[in-house]
Every structure is written in C-alpha cells, then in structure tokens.
Amino acid sequence: MVADEGEEISKRPTIYDIAVLAGTSPSAVSSVLNGTWKKRRISVKLAERVSRVAEEQGYTTNIQASVLRRARSKIIGMIIPKYDNRYFGAIAEHFEARARDQGLFPVVTCTQRDPALEVEAAKELISYQVETLIATGATDPERITQICQAARVRSINLDLPGSGAPSVISDNYTGAMDLTDVLLDRCKEDLGWQGPLTFVGGRLSDHNTAERLRGFLDAQKRRGIDPQQAKVLALGYSADNSENALMSCETTGPTGLFINSTISLEGAMRWYRKQSAKQSNMIRFGCFDWDPFGEFLPGNVGMVQQDVETMLDRTFELIGSDAKPDNPVLVPCIFRPVRTEKRG
Amino acid sequence: MVADEGEEISKRPTIYDIAVLAGTSPSAVSSVLNGTWKKRRISVKLAERVSRVAEEQGYTTNIQASVLRRARSKIIGMIIPKYDNRYFGAIAEHFEARARDQGLFPVVTCTQRDPALEVEAAKELISYQVETLIATGATDPERITQICQAARVRSINLDLPGSGAPSVISDNYTGAMDLTDVLLDRCKEDLGWQGPLTFVGGRLSDHNTAERLRGFLDAQKRRGIDPQQAKVLALGYSADNSENALMSCETTGPTGLFINSTISLEGAMRWYRKQSAKQSNMIRFGCFDWDPFGEFLPGNVGMVQQDVETMLDRTFELIGSDAKPDNPVLVPCIFRPVRTEKRG
DNA sequence: CTCATTTGCGCAATCGATATTGCAGGTGAA
C-alpha cells in the first residue's frame, strides 16, 4: 500500500497544522503564538487551547516566513575579523547580549581579516534582511558602507572608523599617551633611563595604529624626548613580524617597548625570552590591548583596555537615533596598571 | 500633490522590480540570479541584461523568501558558551570556515553558560530553519537534543557529550595522562620531587573534568603514587574559585599543579604570584588547555591543546552521514611542551 | 422586543523567491 493515509513524513508543524488540531483558523493560531491575540480579541480559552497544542507539537515559528511578511526583521548583524583575542571576543559577546536586551536577533560572522570574505559576509547578512549592520574592524569600511547603502541598510563602523557611516572607536590617541607616560615613568624609576621608546606592531595605514603612534610620539616630545624614526616597528600585526622586527633591531641596554596589540605582544615575548637574563631585566613594556595573562608577564608595566561595554552602548545609541556620519564617537580607554612583584 | 507618481520610497529591489526594468518576467529574473538559468533555457542575452540591471540596482536576494520556498535552507547553527578563550574562539572560527567550504551558511550564537539562554538560542536557531544544530559545551546537552528532536532538526554535541545525539569530544583521559606524566617527570627532574600532584579547577559533575581527573589519578597510580583526595580542587571553573581553593590549601615545598583550563590558570597564576620567591621556584604546573601566553608563564611544563580542526572534521563527517547517537567520537589532544628558559 | 455595540474569530491578500507547467514561435525532416 502506497502511503495514502494522509500521513505526512513527519515535518515541522506549521500554524495550519496547529489550527487543524486546535479546531480553529491559522490566523487565530498566528496571533496567539505571536502575542497579538489580545489585540485581535481572541478569547483566553482559545488562546490556551492553541498554546497547549503548539507546545505538544513542538511548534516553532518559521522566522523566514514571519520576517518575509512583517515590516521589520528585528535582525541585527555584525561582521568581525576574528574571535581569537579578548577584545573581539568581548565585542561579539556583548553585542549579542545587548541586542537580545533590545529584543533584536543578533547574527555575528567572522571574516578572518579577509576583504573578500568581509564583502561576502556583509552581503550575506543583508540577504538575511538585517536592519543594521555593524562593521567591526573592517579592512575596508567604506566598501561595506557602500554595499549597505546600495541595499538601503543602515551601517555603523566599530573599532575602525569610516567616512560613509557613523563610527564608534576608542580614543587611541589619549590611551596611547597615557600608556607612554606610564612606560616612561617606570623606565626612569626602575632603570634610571629616559627613552626614547620603541613602538612595536600594527600598520601605519591603519587608523588605530596611526593615532596610537601619534600619542606615543607626542607624549615623548612633551617630555623633550626625541623619538627616533628607526624605533617605530609597525610592519604588520602578526607575532612573527613583531619578533623579527625586534630581532633585527639593535637593542642592548635599557629598552622600553610600546606594544600595539596582544598579537604583537606574543612576538615581543618570544623575542624577550631570547634575551640574556641581564638584558631582559632592563626591558619594560606596555601593551595597547588587554589580556588576562598580561599581568603575569615580566617587564609589563600596564595594559590599555578598550572599553567594550561603553563602545557598544554608544553603538546602540547610534542605532536608536539614526545619526549621520559624523566625526567618530571616541570612547576613552581603561588603563590597567601592572605592578609585577619583585622576584628573587 | 500626494506622491502619486508610482515613485516608491526607495526600498530594496525585488525580482519583480528587476523584471520590470529588464523587460522580462520575475521567474526569468529568479533563475538568472540563482544560477539555474541554463537549465531553464534562458538566453545568454537575457541573462546578461538581467544581471546588469540587478547589479545596477544593488539587488540582493531575500534569503527569507528564498529559504521559505526552497526545500533546503543550507543554514547550520551552533551554540557555544563563550568567545573569550582560545578554545571556543577557535571552534567558532573553524566552524564558520568549514561551513562556508561546504556551501552552508553558519550562524553562531553564544549562550554565556546560561542554561535558559541555551534553550532560547537553540529555539531561535531552529526558527531560522537550521538543518543542523551543533551544541558546543552545552550545560545540558540532553535538553538541547530534545528540543531539536521535537523540531525534527538534526543535532550534534561538541566538546561535551550527550546520549541523545552523536557527540564529538576530546580524548580527555589520554590527554590528562600525558600531561600528568610530563608534569611528574619535570617535578622529579627539576625539583627532585615525586608528587602527589594537585588538581585545580573544573567541576566533577562535568564529563570532561571527570575524565581528566581519571587520567590524572591513573597516571599517578601507575607510578605507585597515592593521589590524595584533598588535592583535588574542582570547585568550579572561575579564576576566583581556583585562586581561593589554592589559598586555602596548604602548599609549601615542592608543588605540582594540574590546571584544568585557562580560566583556572588565571586564578592559579594570581595565587602563584603571592608566593615567596623561594616557594614559587618549587612550583611546576601543566594546563589542560592552550593559550599563546602560557608558554611565557614561569613554572609551566606544558599545555594540552584540544585539536579543534580534527574535532570539526569529525563533526562535519557526522553531518554528512546521518549517524546515530553512538559512543562519543574521541579526538586525541595535542601536547604542547613548554621549556621555560633558565632565568637569572 | 428592537437596534446598536461589542466580542470572537475567520477569510483572503500579501511578503519575495522558486519550480512546475504551459505556450508561442522557430527549425528541420519527410
């Protein structure tokens, strides 16, 4: 007998299935399950019956159908380069939490710092009908903005600014100045040495690196220190680059390093470990980025932690008040001093 | 004049808009834009015209509508507790990459180790019509499995096993044995001391912790060492818990710590730093988890890195071959020895 | 008992894309 019993190959139940089982209409089921039933004057009795049947059948709304019909999707997207450091990890986590708080559905996707993937992911999110797209640390924010504009989707830049859309970024300049000041103080205090310091990691074409370098230079100039061009080792973000740059750089005697990110810090630590005991005692560094293990690393005088929560507060404020692309919103950083215990 | 010019308030163009502009039908536009046009015998000329118009108008397909109509959604979901450590970060990143390789659309969401959020997120992903849901490190895998089954969605457990769905996990027992062996070797070699070791972090009700503890105990027993009950400090995963547990534990003289995760390692390091120089020189530890900064921490003899790539290979194999809930697939871990340089 | 409201709910159109079917017009063989 060829299955003719009207017996479906068990699929997901829809409002039509529930309607039949509850002896009512699909529209009643819909309004009960999406909470608009009071407005539609459905009786409590029917509402309860429908809810019970839906529960029994393991009903879940088909968001695709729902979003297709509704005016708003309530979906908010984010592209982010990586999940592999505390900064981006925290951004993704807080973004999701914040979005849920606002009754929005977050969708995050990471793009591996790959410009092509960035574009692909942005288009994908737009296909999902996101109402807003947050472009975090995009390699090419303008391109993302352009894609969003073509699709009439609001976009916001986070971490790296762009001119086409509102941006929220850290106050890199001030943070870098603070870090440089502490580093200089500690070099003087611990080593009796006054600079100039060495800048390690990042890319000068990158807005954040440029601003941090500016703060780094200004803080030294303000003290009458002449920062040397050769001491700026911004050859990229990878650990290897930083390690190699330091290796090929003459550093004997007291040394102070301004490390541009935790990834650069890995390279710096590899280099550090190769120094003689005597030399490594004469090294101090600060890092413009935070990692929980940073405070256990020898020579660390402090870390600049970007204030992710506030950055996301500002970002969601922008979403609420459709702002125009303006000057980037600058969020102050949090300085985390490190006082390494004196060791025997 | 009340806008009567048929002039829409600029919205996203649909295939209907493109069809009008290209002087053809919506169905032709659809097939051109989704690549089935050759099969549908659309002429190259028309295909090119449609593509050009679509490009000009910044058209992107509405996935909601597309998925609604199609048989398969090609969406694959993952829930994951956190993004804030290398392990979960790597899982999320590789999952996304793998999914894209297979032509699937990944959607990842983090659940903050909150059972309620876990359930909510799972239901949300099911609403998105995911074809498969990967539950990573779920606090209650069985509950997730149950929800997925009710919705006729395939599910797979990753990192922590469950009985209702296929599971892929690390070979915690063997990894723990290896780590314990190395730790014992190094304690003997460096300190002339033979244990017993201390186990720090995790929860005994947690499958992974239980397995690691078993390996930890067996490795010691095999050497004729009697592991003491009081040396098992598995009071939770937080850094504070581990720090406090160690503080309240009498540890003077040679000490060997088996640290159950990087989060516990943070606590252990805070404790470590409070020890006298003399005492801290008599501490060795190994960590069942990997972090790039681990190798720079004093006393570290090695880290067990879970083989995320292979775990995801196995996971996607399971997706391909709709396997039954069986014994968990065990993936061997990678041992990363640490040779700290002798310091002055 | 009549008429106006209110209550409770169903009908049917709709969102945008897909896939089956159908239907002209053209081509080639007999």
Place this chain on the structure above:
DNA sequence: TTCACCTGCAATATCGATTGCGCAAATGAG
C-alpha cells in the same frame, strides 16, 4: 507543406506567517 520537436520565456501555485477587513453571535440599552 506538414508535423514533430526544440527554444525561450511567462503564468501560476506555493512556502508559512501576518494583518486588514468583515461578519455572525452575544450582549446591552431603551
């Protein structure tokens, strides 16, 4: 010239949920 067949495209039903509209029954006022 006739007819089978192919080419190129359009019409149309459909996926599941939402929502404006309308209508019958219940209720209340007079």
